[in-house]
Structures are given as C-alpha cells and as structure tokens.
Amino acid sequence: MKVQEIILQADHLRLEYGRQLVAEDLNLTVRRAEIAAIIGPNGSGKSTLLKAMARLLPPAAGRLTLLGRDLWQLPEKEAARKIAFMPQSAMLPPDLTVAEVVRMGRLPHRSFWSSFQAADEEICRQVMELTGLLSYARRPLGSLSGGERQRARLALALAQQPEILLLDEPTTYLHDIHQLELMNIVQELHQRLGLTVLMVLHDLNQAVRYSQRLVALQRGCIIADGPVADVFDSDLVRDLYGVENEIKAVEVNGHVEQVFFPAAVCGEV
Numbered sequence: 001m002k003v004q005e006i007i008l009q010a011d012h013l014r015l016e017y018g019r020q021l022v023a024e025d026l027n028l029t030v031r032r033a034e035i036a037a038i039i040g041p042n043g044s045g046k047s048t049l050l051k052a053m054a055r056l057l058p059p060a061a062g063r064l065t066l067l068g069r070d071l072w073q074l075p076e077k078e079a080a081r082k083i084a085f086m087p088q089s090a091m092l093p094p095d096l097t098v099a100e101v102v103r104m105g106r107l108p109h110r111s112f113w114s115s116f117q118a119a120d121e122e123i124c125r126q127v128m129e130l131t132g133l134l135s136y137a138r139r140p141l142g143s144l145s146g147g148e149r150q151r152a153r154l155a156l157a158l159a160q161q162p163e164i165l166l167l168d169e170p171t172t173y174l175h176d177i178h179q180l181e182l183m184n185i186v187q188e189l190h191q192r193l194g195l196t197v198l199m200v201l202h203d204l205n206q207a208v209r210y211s212q213r214l215v216a217l218q219r220g221c222i223i224a225d226g227p228v229a230d231v232f233d234s235d236l237v238r239d240l241y242g243v244e245n246e247i248k249a250v251e252v253n254g255h256v257e258q259v260f261f262p263a264a265v266c267g268e269v
Contacts, residue, residue: 047200109161
C-alpha cells in the first residue's frame with residue numbers, strides 16, 4: 001500500500017496554556033487524505049493540540065512542520081492557504097450573508113489591493129453547493145439555524161482550499177440531526193475530494209463512525225494512536241474516561257459499526 005505524504009507533523013511538542021503545562025513531548029503525524037479524530041476526556045489537551053497545529057498557539061518547545069517546512073516560519077497567508085481551522089464556535093456578525101461569510105475564506109489567496117475575481121466567485125459557489133447552502137447565499141447568518149450557521153463556518157474554511165482541515169468539536173451545541181448532517185458533509189468531502197481532516201470529537205460513536213484513525217489523549221499524553229479497528233475497545237474507553245462500558249457490533253445503514261455503550265445502558269449497576 002502506498003504511504004501517503006506527510007502534511008502536518010508535531011515533534012516533541014510542549015504546550016502551555018497561560019503558565020499551566022498542558023502537554024509535553026507530543027509527537028503526531030498527519031498524512032494526506034486521511035481523516036482522523038482526537039478523543040479524550042475534558043482537560044486532556046485535545047483542543048490545545050489542535051490550536052497549536054492550526055498555528056493559533058505557539059508551542060513552548062518542539063517543532064511543527066507543514067509539508068516539511070517549519071509552520072511558524074511560514075508567512076501567515078501561506079499557512080492559511082494550507083491549513084483551515086474551524087473552532088467550536090465563531091462570533092460572526094449576524095447581518096452578514098452566507099455568501100459574504102464564505103468570501104472571507106478567499107482572503108489568503110488575494111493581495112491587499114486585488115479585487116474579487118470570477119474564479120473566487122466560482123470557488124465560493126462550489127463550497128456553498130457542497131455544504132448545502134447555495135440557496136441560502138443571500139440569507140443573513142442571524143436568520144439561520146445553529147446547524148446552518150455551522151455549515152456556513154465550514155464553507156468559509158473550505159473556501160480557503162486548504163491542504164488540511166482542522167475541526168474543533170464541530171458538532172458541539174448542535175441538535176442530533178444537525179450533528180449528523182454536518183458530519184456526513186465532512187465525510188463526503190473526505191471521500192469525494194480526498195480532503196485531509198483532523199478533528200476533535202467529544203462523541204465517541206461519531207469519532208468511530210466518521211474516522212479512519214483515532215488519537216487518544218489523556219493528561220497531555222497520547223496513549224493510543226492507530227486505525228479505529230485496532231485501537232478502539234472497552235479497555236481504551238475505560239482508561240480514558242474511567243467508565244465501565246461495552247463495545248457492540250451494530251448494523252447501521254447496511255454495514256456493521258462498533259458502538260460504545262456505557263455500563264448503565266448495558267444493564268449494569
């Protein structure tokens with residue numbers, strides 16, 4: 001099997017938030033066209049690691065490389081053309097239309113004086129179509145549901161045409177149906193376009209369903225990293241969350257998935 005090119009790599013990272021040590025000696029490699037999820041309990045360093053890899057938090061020590069180049073040595077616009085980061089929530093003016101929000105994603109591809117080109121408009125149209133927002137283009141954000149606003153944020157990130165998409169708990173605050181809609185879009189983008197995706201997910205079953213690879217963090221350390229089928233089991237869940245559980249094979253839409261059930265759901269007391 002062909003080994004895919006390394007897009008983003010963390011070597012011996014030490015991460016601090018304020019003066020608090022969050023993680024030390026972290027090593028992580030993300031390869032082209034993979035879709036991976038970072039899981040772990042609250043406070044394990046998941047979002048901090050993702051922000052560091054998005055160039056939003058400088059490491060206290062260690063090195064981050066993007067396509068073999070030091071991430072923090074790259075010009076800001078060049079990094080933004082390669083990495084798109086979607087936070088849990090982003091405060092965008094509610095009177096902006098969907099189209100105006102998506103156009104913001106083209107800023108890394110333009111000089112200060114350049115005007116918006118037909119090619120930019122076409123890219124924005126395509127990402128709105130991919131995210132099911134084309135008919136909402138002239139709607140202000142304030143008129144949309146939470147799920148629709150989150151899809152607009154995703155479309156903004158996609159308009160950057162990134163090499164890698166980083167998602168920080170993208171389904172937080174969304175109702176179940178909107179969570180599934182968003183994750184199905186992310187999965188389709190990966191499958192159709194070969195987009196590389198690294199995401200933090202708090203829902204274990206979503207992480208297993210939508211990822212090829214799991215990275216498990218506990219107290220700032222990676223305790224498991226590999227294909228879902230190899231690393232996801234009851235022992236890992238117990239080690240991460242201290243929860244007695246059962247992993248069951250469940251048929252979903254014609255194929256079998258491994259599903260996590262807490263002990264209480266399994267009938268234990």
